[in-house]
Amino acid sequence: MDPVTETIVPELVPQIFLNFYPIAIVVAIIVAVIGFSALILEKNDFQKILVIQIPILAMYFIVSAVGTDLAEALILPGIVVALAELLAVTEILIFREITKKEQKKEALEEFDFDFKPINMEVLKTAIPITCLVSVIYGAILTGFTGGAVAGAGILIYLFTGKISGIPHSFWEEMTGISGVAWCIWIIGFLLLFITPQLWLLSLFMAGAGIIVKVALKLGLLGILGREEYNV
Amino acid sequence: MISPTETLPWISFYLGCILLILGALGVAFGPKTAKEPIIRIINLTVPTIGIALILLSYNYTLAMLTVLSVNVMYYIITIRAIIRLEEMGALY
Numbered sequence: 001m002d003p004v005t006e007t008i009v010p011e012l013v014p015q016i017f018l019n020f021y022p023i024a025i026v027v028a029i030i031v032a033v034i035g036f037s038a039l040i041l042e043k044n045d046f047q048k049i050l051v052i053q054i055p056i057l058a059m060y061f062i063v064s065a066v067g068t069d070l071a072e073a074l075i076l077p078g079i080v081v082a083l084a085e086l087l088a089v090t091e092i093l094i095f096r097e098i099t100k101k102e103q104k105k106e107a108l109e110e111f112d113f114d115f116k117p118i119n120m121e122v123l124k125t126a127i128p129i130t131c132l133v134s135v136i137y138g139a140i141l142t143g144f145t146g147g148a149v150a151g152a153g154i155l156i157y158l159f160t161g162k163i164s165g166i167p168h169s170f171w172e173e174m175t176g177i178s179g180v181a182w183c184i185w186i187i188g189f190l191l192l193f194i195t196p197q198l199w200l201l202s203l204f205m206a207g208a209g210i211i212v213k214v215a216l217k218l219g220l221l222g223i224l225g226r227e228e229y230n231v
Numbered sequence: 232m233i234s235p236t237e238t239l240p241w242i243s244f245y246l247g248c249i250l251l252i253l254g255a256l257g258v259a260f261g262p263k264t265a266k267e268p269i270i271r272i273i274n275l276t277v278p279t280i281g282i283a284l285i286l287l288s289y290n291y292t293l294a295m296l297t298v299l300s301v302n303v304m305y306y307i308i309t310i311r312a313i314i315r316l317e318e319m320g321a322l323y
Contacts, residue, residue, distance in 0.1 A: 016240055017289065024285075027248045031255045031278070038259030046316060047264075050271045050309065054255045057282050060298075061251065064289050072291045079297050083304060090312035097321040145297045152304050159307065218304070 017067030024065035032058035049089055056082050076144040080214055083148070087218070131157040138215065142207040147214025155218055178216040185209030244288040250281030268322070272309050276302070 035054030042048050063074050131153040138150030188205030191198055254277030258264065264271045279302050286295040316322045 016237065020240075020244055020288075023244075023248065027252065031251055034252075034255045034259050042265075044322075046312065046322060047268060047271065050268060050275065051259060053275055054258055054278065057251065057255075057278050060282055060294075061285060064286060064291060064294070067289060071289075072294050075286075075291065075294045076297055079294070079301050083301050083308075086305065086308055090308060094312060094315045097316060097319045100321075101319060141296075143293070145293050145300070148297055148300050148304070152300060152307075155304060155307060159311070 013067045017065075020067070021065050024061060028058045028061040028065070031055075031061070045093060046090075049086065049093070080144050080148055084217055126156065128157075135215075138211065142211050144210060144214060146207075146211045148218070150211060150215035151218025154215060174216055178213050181209045181212035181216070183209075185213065240288040243284045247281045247284030247288065250284065251278050254278030254281055268309075268313055272306065275305075 032055050035051060035058065038051045038054070039048060042051055060075055060078065063078065064071050134153030134156070135150045138146040138148070138153065140146070141149060185206050186209075188202045188207075188209060191202035191205065195202075254274065257274040257277060258271055261270070261274050264274065279298065283295050283298050286298065313322065
C-alpha cells in the first residue's frame with residue numbers, strides 16, 4: 001500500500017473495497033452519461049421522470065464506493081428522499097393535467113368529470129391484512145428501512161379505497177405527529193453528542209422518530225389523492 | 232479456491248456492474264420504450280437488481296433491503312400516475 005492511501009483511507013476499509021473503487025467510479029460515470037443522454041433525447045414529461053432514475057442509481061453507486069458505514073448512512077435517506085420526490089413530481093404532473101382540463105371545461109360546458117378510485121387488479125384482490133403485516137414489520141425494523149416498509153403498508157391501505165370510517169381531521173393530526181417525530185429524531189441526535197453515556201436511549205429516540213416521520217410522509221400521497229378525487 | 236470473503240464479493244460486484252450498464256442502456260434506448268412507459272418501468276428492474284447486487288458486495292444489508300422494498304412502491308406510484316394520465320388522455 002502506498003503512503004498516500006495509508007494516511008487518507010482509514011484502516012477499517014478492507015483492501016477489497018479499495019480495489020473496487022476505480023471500477024466503481026468509471027462504471028457509475030458511464031451509467032450517468034447514458035441516463036443523461038437519454039434524458040436530453042426524451043420529449044415527454046412523464047418519460048423523463050422514468051429516465052431520471054438511472055442517474056439516481058449511478059449516484060447510489062458512487063456513494064457506496066466509499067466502502068464505510070458512513071456510505072450506507074448516506075444511501076438510506078437518499079433512497080427514501082428519491083421516492084418522496086417521485087411522489088411529489090407525479091402528483092404535480094397529474095394536478096397540472098387536471099387544471100388544463102378545467103380550463104378546457106369552460107369552453108365545453110357539458111364535459112363530465114367523474115374520477116373513479118384507482119382501478120388496479122392487485123389492489124382489489126390484495127388481502128387488507130397485508131397493510132397491517134407490513135406496518136408491524138416496519139415497526140420491528142425501525143429507522144429509514146422500517147419507515148419505507150411501513151409507508152408501503154399505509155400507501156396500499158389508502159390506495160385500496162375500502163376505508164371510509166376515518167375522518168378528514170385524523171390525517172391532519174397525523175401530519176402534526178410527523179413534525180413531533182422529527183423533533184424526537186433531532187433530540188436523539190443531540191443527546192448522542194451531549195451525553196454519550198445515554199447512547200441506547202438516544203439511539204431508540206432517533207430510530208423511532210425517523211420511522212414515524214418517513215412512514216407518514218409516504219402516507220401523504222394517499223391523503224392528497226382522497227382530497228382531490230373525493231375517493 | 233472460492234472463499235466467501237474474497238471471491239464472492241468480486242462475483243456479485245462484476246455481475247452488478249454488468250446488469251447496471253446493460254439495464255441503463257435498456258431503459259434509455261431499448262426497443263419500444265419511447266411509446267410505452269410500462270416497458271420502461273419493467274426494464275428499470277434490471278439496473279435496480281444490479282445496484283442491489285453491488286450493495287450486497289459492499290455488505291450494506293440495510294441499504295439493499297431498502298432498495299428492494301422501495302422498488303415495490305415505485306411500481307405502485309408510477310402505474311398509478313400512468314392510469315391517471317391515461318384517463319385524462321394526457322400521456323402522449
